[in-house]
Amino acid sequence: MLEFNHAMIYTADLARARDFYESALGFEVVDEYPGAYARLRIPGGQTTIALHVLDRGQKMDTKVEGLRLYLEVRELEAFCASLAAQGVKIDEGPALMSWGWKHAYLRDPDGHQLSLYWAGRKRFQKTSLGSGRRARS
DSSP states (O other), X not given: OOOOOEEEEEESOXXXXXXXXXXXXXXXXXXXXXXXXEEEEOTTSXXXXXXXXXXXXXXXXXTTSOOEEEXXXXXXXXXXXXXXXXXXXXXXXXXXXXXXXXXEEEEOTTOOEEEEEEOGGGGGSOOOOOSSBOOOO
C-alpha cells in the first residue's frame, strides 16, 4: 500500500523557515537535525513536511521550481486575518475560485507558494468550473 508521508521543502535559512511554519501556521516539530533538517507535523493531523537546508552552492528559484503547498483551513478568513496580524503578507486574500473552492495565496520566507483553501465537502467531488476567479500561477 502506498501512502503519502511528507513533502520536502528546501530552504536557505532553516531557523527562519521553521519559525514561519511553527509560529505562523502552527506546525509542530517532530524531528530535527540542527542546522540542516526539521520535520514538522500539521496542526491536529498526521501529515508532515520536512525542511531541508540547501546544499552549499545550491541555488533555488521559487518562481519556476514548481512547488505549491495546499493547506485546507475551515475558518479561512479568520486564519488569514490572524496571519496578517502576525505580519505575514497575504498575496491574494480569500476568494471563491471558478471550481468552487475558496483560496488565499501567500509565500513562505523562501518564496514557496502556499495556497490556503477551504473546499469542504467539495474536496473529493468532481471539479466543475462555475463562477469565481481563476487561480494565479
